Amino acid sequence: MSFINSSWWLVPLIITIFSGILCPAMGTVLITHRRLLQVNLISHCVLPGLALALAIGIHPSIGGVISGLLGSVIAESLTNKKSENYEAIMNTILAGMLGFGVLIIPLLGIRIDLEAVLFGDLLTANFGDLLRTIIAFLVFILLMTFGYEKVVYVGLDPEGASASGINVSLLNLALSFTTALVIVSSMSAVGVILVIALLSTPTLLGLNKAHSLRIAMMRSSFFGLCISLLGFILSIVFNLSPGPAISVICVASLFTMACRFLDI
Amino acid sequence: MSLLVAENLSYSYAKNVSPAISKVSITVEPGTLTALVGPNGAGKSTLLRILQGQCIPDNGQITIDGEKLIRQRSQVALMPQRSSMNWKFPITVEKLVSLGQIKYSKSKSSSPFQIKALLANPNAWINKCCELEATMQRVGIANIAKRRLDSLSGGQQQRALLAKTLMSPAKIFLLDEPCAALDPPAKEDFLKIVRQLADAGLSLMVSSHDWGTSLNSYDQVIVLDKAVLASGSPYSIKDKLEDINISSIEDNSCCD
Numbered sequence: 001m002s003f004i005n006s007s008w009w010l011v012p013l014i015i016t017i018f019s020g021i022l023c024p025a026m027g028t029v030l031i032t033h034r035r036l037l038q039v040n041l042i043s044h045c046v047l048p049g050l051a052l053a054l055a056i057g058i059h060p061s062i063g064g065v066i067s068g069l070l071g072s073v074i075a076e077s078l079t080n081k082k083s084e085n086y087e088a089i090m091n092t093i094l095a096g097m098l099g100f101g102v103l104i105i106p107l108l109g110i111r112i113d114l115e116a117v118l119f120g121d122l123l124t125a126n127f128g129d130l131l132r133t134i135i136a137f138l139v140f141i142l143l144m145t146f147g148y149e150k151v152v153y154v155g156l157d158p159e160g161a162s163a164s165g166i167n168v169s170l171l172n173l174a175l176s177f178t179t180a181l182v183i184v185s186s187m188s189a190v191g192v193i194l195v196i197a198l199l200s201t202p203t204l205l206g207l208n209k210a211h212s213l214r215i216a217m218m219r220s221s222f223f224g225l226c227i228s229l230l231g232f233i234l235s236i237v238f239n240l241s242p243g244p245a246i247s248v249i250c251v252a253s254l255f256t257m258a259c260r261f262l263d264i
Numbered sequence: 265m266s267l268l269v270a271e272n273l274s275y276s277y278a279k280n281v282s283p284a285i286s287k288v289s290i291t292v293e294p295g296t297l298t299a300l301v302g303p304n305g306a307g308k309s310t311l312l313r314i315l316q317g318q319c320i321p322d323n324g325q326i327t328i329d330g331e332k333l334i335r336q337r338s339q340v341a342l343m344p345q346r347s348s349m350n351w352k353f354p355i356t357v358e359k360l361v362s363l364g365q366i367k368y369s370k371s372k373s374s375s376p377f378q379i380k381a382l383l384a385n386p387n388a389w390i391n392k393c394c395e396l397e398a399t400m401q402r403v404g405i406a407n408i409a410k411r412r413l414d415s416l417s418g419g420q421q422q423r424a425l426l427a428k429t430l431m432s433p434a435k436i437f438l439l440d441e442p443c444a445a446l447d448p449p450a451k452e453d454f455l456k457i458v459r460q461l462a463d464a465g466l467s468l469m470v471s472s473h474d475w476g477t478s479l480n481s482y483d484q485v486i487v488l489d490k491a492v493l494a495s496g497s498p499y500s501i502k503d504k505l506e507d508i509n510i511s512s513i514e515d516n517s518c519c520d
Contacts, residue, residue, distance in 0.1 A: 032350070032352075032353055032354065033350075034350065149363075149366065150368070152353075152355065152359075152363070153363055153366065155350060155353050156349065156350050156353040156355060156360065156363070157344065157348065157349050157350070157363075158348070159318075159342075159344045159348045160342075160344055160363070160428075162318065163316060163317075163318060163342055164363075164366055164367055164368055165367055165368035166368050207354060209412070210354045211354065211355070211356050211410075211412055212354055212355060212356070212359065213353075213354055213355070215354070216354045
């Protein structure tokens with residue numbers, strides 16, 4: 001327990017708390033809007049942006065958000081077209097974007113710790129990572145404060161929402177932008193790939209029998225916080241990698257809870 | 265004066281494809297229950313969307329109470345097909361119904377940003393709550409108001425959706441295949457409710473691809489298959505239909 005005498009763990013702990021609350025809350029909105037496949041696409045689209053941003057000398061997270069947003073626009077247009085094969089097309093694009101990202105890293109002659117980007121490196125997180133997480137958190141809070149009713153309406157009845165005057169495309173774009181921010185902000189905690197576990201698992205637990213989106217988000221955040229803190233503690237005590245530890249705890253908690261409560 | 269008049273409506277989803285509807289002219293009188301029947305792909309949903317203002321027709325015009333639809337869009341409420349709804353969404357019946365009051369357009373109806381106005385006028389707030397309660401009573405879902413949407417039967421879900429549509433301050437209510445996927449007793453219950461609403465003075469148009477004796481409950485029947493094949497009272501329509509071949513309209517004697 002020598003780490004208590006130092007403060008290096010403080011920033012990672014705060015990031016864990018913010019990510020543990022933010023990711024499941026965002027995941028609740030996305031699952032109820034049936035947009036989880038798009039999250040997958042966005043998370044895989046982040047890598048080329050990171051690499052290109054580093055190559056041209058801007059902050060990698062800006063590039064990550066832009067390329068994630070580009071991926072979400074592609075996903076949005078595919079979803080709107082309602083093509084029968086859109087899931088297959090989206091999976092092809094996400095694999096292609098990840099491949100493109102990996103391909104251009106040596107071509108651009110830049111150095112990226114690919115393992116940290118994909119699977120997180122929480123224990124080395126710095127103040128910049130924390131700031132990014134707080135910005136994503138604030139954007140999400142703003143979206144929910146001013147757009148909660150619209151988010152509910154669009155998730156439940158997109159046609160009715162459009163008929164009542166809601167700009168559904170704009171709201172979906174705002175959701176995609178926030179999702180891209182959340183994914184990039186979670187890069188340090190669990191990585192852009194493993195963030196999907198933190199977006200999905202606590203949500204499944206929180207959505208169970210919830211009577212409103214707000215309650216479901218609060219429950220999901222509670223479960224997400226517990227899972228993230230447990231992962232953080234275990235990684236410090238047993239010297240594990242936090243991202244994969246959190247993902248494994250997600251799966252374990254899903255199976256444990258599924259046997260008892262969930263209709264899976 | 266007719267409540268809704270649509271003249272020569274035509275609409276195509278894309279260029280160089282056959283029109284979804286062609287030269288459709290219909291009228292709806294106030295306080296009547298109208299059935300819009302036709303086979304799958306006849307253009308019923310397209311016509312309803314055009315009448316609600318979601319789709320702009322290539323040709324033709326629509327007036328509500330003598331004024332153009334573009335100025336009267338808030339006077340038309342559309343209950344969507346059940347397949348367009350996310351029934352798994354975490355929401356109670358009461359909350360779903362209350363969403364029907366929300367209008368984000370520049371109409372005079374309430375929006376979340378008008379909470380201050382509602383607080384300043386408590387009577388308006390009380391009226392809204394009473395209206396919600398009364399609407400749920402009207403369609404027989406007041407006893408399940410606190411239940412989650414996905415815990416309801418198909419018939420109860422459709423009644424909840426009808427209640428949400430009725431919360432809209434509209435003059436005419438368009439119901440897009442509300443009885444699809446309901447079992448015969450649930451369909452019959454739903455039709456009774458719709459008839460009661462029309463008897464109470466509301467104007468409703470109900471689309472269906474079923475054809476049966478319960479069409480007798482309607483005041484007017486419009487038969488559509490890209491164009492209007494026949495319209496009039498249920499009895500007059502049946503005589504006309506003997507001369508028209510619409511094989512895909514189901515002869516469902518229980519309900520429509």
